[in-house]
Amino acid sequence: MHELQSVLQETPEIALFLALACGHAFGRIRFGPIQLGGVCGTLLAALAIGSLVTITPAASIKNFFFALFIFSLGYAGGPQFFANLNAKGLRLGCFCLIEVAIVIALVLAATRLFGLDQGSAAGLMAGAATESAVVGTATDAISGLPLSPEAIKNLQANVVTAYSITYVFGLITIVIATSQLFPLMFRIDLRSEAAALWKTMSGASAEVDATALRALPDIVGRIYVVEHAAGVSIAELELRGEGLRVNVERIKRRGKLIDATDDMRLEAGDYVLLTGMREGVQRCGESIGAERDHVSGLDFAVDTRDVILNRRDLHDVTLDSVRRRAQREGIAQGVYIVSVTRSGVALPMLAGLRLQTGDLVRLQGLPSEINDVATRLGKIVKDSDETDVLFAGIGIVLGIFIGQFGVKLGGVTFSLGTGGGALLSGLVFGWLQNAHPAVGNIPASAIELMKDLGLSMFIACVGLSSGPQAFALIKSYGIALPLTGILIALLPAACSLVFGRYVLKLESPILLGAIAGQQCSTPALSAVVSAAGNTTPLLGYTITYAISNVVLPLMGPLIVFLAGQVAPQ
């Protein structure tokens, strides 16, 4: 024990990573439909380790990972958040308003009633609303209060303790309420309603997406043996696709591979590899001779590039004329446009499709030619694992910077803090990157990592240093905190249910999904989805989630401020 203590104190990283591993393992354990999740698990593990060994991880670890986390949270939610700022999104946005208003009112009432301090009040809100990000933003806000370091540390410890006590109760309440209690109370047959909704929505026939894997891809390659076309030149042969592009890349003549040139003439017995649009290749091939399945050496690799079209002279020009223009200029013999995507939607590849600048064009073709063509069309989007550190770094710097500025409201300085600032800059940068894919690049897995690792490490730091005080707080409030937690989880959800059912008249699966989303509760969503039997609840969930995910963390600093005002002196 003593040994362990000295090891952990000497190398506090071990304690941090230990809390991370144990916490995420514990958070994965299923209790019926309930899973604690990695963040709450990490906190419990850190509190446990922290109460055994006194460890104080350096403040820089906490701050660094918090900034990473909160920026990534905004970044990941940015595109969805701005996309939902429309009539439909704002209608469901009412749920988030209900959530925020009722939660704040209840927390403040509890603060008054039980004489909670600012830390416990914020922790109560974070736990009951099962929104772990609030722990971060509230802790951050507390560090800006004009108090002694000792008092600040106490308040911050209270945030995590109150959070960890109420989180479990909040989680269980919202899962049971949305998936079992509400349907039962309102006699909703969730399964059949969801099935009916599914049917009405999938009425339109499912077209095969142009970017998906297809049984009949547009671009094909086939090998033919020359029987009827001896004496025909390559240039003439390539015209036999009747307007559809066909290319001859290589020929195998008497066992030798030859690169094809325009004026070369075919001889009987040559093997020809045709690539191009399916129908063109078919037409052209039939005029040559019989098809062969494999001739060694003729196969070659084709590359794919995604390009953001930025040529103004190609704006509003049809696909067909782009192809013809390329042919006239003698470029890009072996490169094809495979798909065109506009604001995330793959467009049908019709000859009359008009391109716009900003379209995402996918090219396929010879490795030697594709880069040339791609750079002529616009900017190549790299599908890379590499994060643009400049882009991310500037976003975080701006965020922290914004957070430093205070606005005086009625004598009280109100600042966004690192939390609010970086969240805001993350939102904007995420939206910007989504709208202009050529700007910056942060791969999804990197964002996920920064978000999850950032919050977990932050929470672990806080947990380790507040371990010793956790038990004192639990003793002093007893059963009051858990009970309030249940109430705070239940009441906003119930109000939203009534509002959604009688005022907005939403279908039940969407409504219950939206209620899960207003609390950012993924466990509740999975419970609703499994009760509904299909994924229709997602339609409501995604919208409220996108909004709540941004709004709830911002409530952290607000509740710290308000709790300070209402607390009995």
Next chain:
Amino acid sequence: MSWLHEIFARAPEIALFLCLAVGYRIGKINFGKFQLGGVAGSLLVAVLVSQVGVNVDAGVKSVLFALFIYAVGYESGPQFFNSLGKQSVREILLAVVLAATGLLTAVLLARATGLDKGLAAGIAAGALTQSAIIGTAGDAIAKLGLAPDEVKLLQANVAVGYAVTYVFGSFGAIIVCVNILPKFMGRGIREDAIAAETAMQAGVQVLGPGQQAALPQLVGRVYRVTAAVGRTVADVEQSSSPPITIERVKRGGKIVEAVPSFVLQKDDIVLVVGRRTAVLEQAAKLGREQFGEEGMDVAMLRTDVVVSNEKLNNRSLGDLAANVKPDVRHGVYVVGITRMGKALPMAQETIVQNGDVVTVFGSEKDTARVTSLIGHVITRSEKTDFVYMGAGLVVGLLIGLITLRIGSIPLTLGSGGGALLSGLLFGWYRARKQTFGAMPGGAVQILKDLGLAGFVVVVGLSSGLQAVETIKQHGFTIFLVGVAVTIIPMIITMLIGRYVLRYNNTAIFAGALAGSRSANPAFGEVLDKAENSVPTVPFAITYALANVLLTLLGPLVVAFM
């Protein structure tokens, strides 16, 4: 200036992220064909910013470095253990020779010129462009039992040595691999790359990421039934070997379900999917190929599955193809098998083992049926498995605490070496099992970038003032020693590679040499010259080895100085 100072004092993280952002920008500037790179760029900016005065506590440094080095190990693990075999003896020796000569040159020259341990380790880090040495050497210095002030001075000197020598380290590797090596071998990279490609063409075609074959194995075609009138779908499908699948039938303009017992009539339109050979063979027995039939396209899935069914273990592909019932394998095609990330040939005699990843192609319904029989579907999640990662780091840091004594010399891996080792092991085990412990490419990359650059920034911020002093004093000596440490080991390795290890293909040798210096920019130039992926294979092997060997030079330089 004072407002800047005040902001840094209130939120020191802002200085950290600022150095990262600006450093990466500077690292991207092209000087000719050469770039500084994000890590060196960040260090420079940090030294500049530190002149304003920033106080970042060092706690975050060790966490970031542990994350970085674990990610490096995790990424190279599968390749590293795969390379430890008879088939890559040449590559192993090449990497070992380079690391050993690098160590010797650095230690001997630093002693001769009277530089201290810190500078010597820094020169090794910079001149061999192995930035991880900064961390492992710093670890080792901390364990020497010196006064805190002296430790801090030596650690700062590591960063100084690195910063001064890094630029030539990167540049010199390019010159040796791209300019000197072809002259020495008497043949160009491009011509040898073509020669090697032609030799390889006989075997399995290797496609780079994002590439696909112009003649894919599996094809889909649409026919109008003329010859197969009166036959059932099942009959048509099973009469072919290898099998084909009728995915969709259209009769009188309406799509009808292609159940096995469905009897084909004249002028039915059918969509056939299967291997090119089989489809071509069956074409004549079906009818005529059609152009542009509406509504015949079907979405297909390509799914990766880890084999875990004992009944499949140790059986050959041919055996499985012959003995699996037609109604089980209907509509599903195996298009690839990989073991530990390496593609196996798709031949009849290839043996399938538990833990192999099989890629199957087919419609959604068919693949779902078959994948559950094979094993676990690998869902490409963007999530990192933190239980696995955290456990790996704890194990690694604990290993790093162990100290062995040989005589009076204490030998320890340090947290860097420990985390590297556990990263290698955990990465390798993950590649074998596939079902847990995920860390996607983007996550590995960000840990490597943020971890190392963040670490270097904290070092730079805390030692910037002193760095300027040291450079004024020893700058030129450090630079010259750096040039020597860059060039000499590579030249020796080049000689041994040609005359002892018998490398005779310039393209392959250039790849291997760049890898044994873990010199990514040099490799990029080699690839550029080769214009195909021939240098990639030898590079990948020596690179994985060098990443480990060179990183461990940190403690060794410190110990032997």
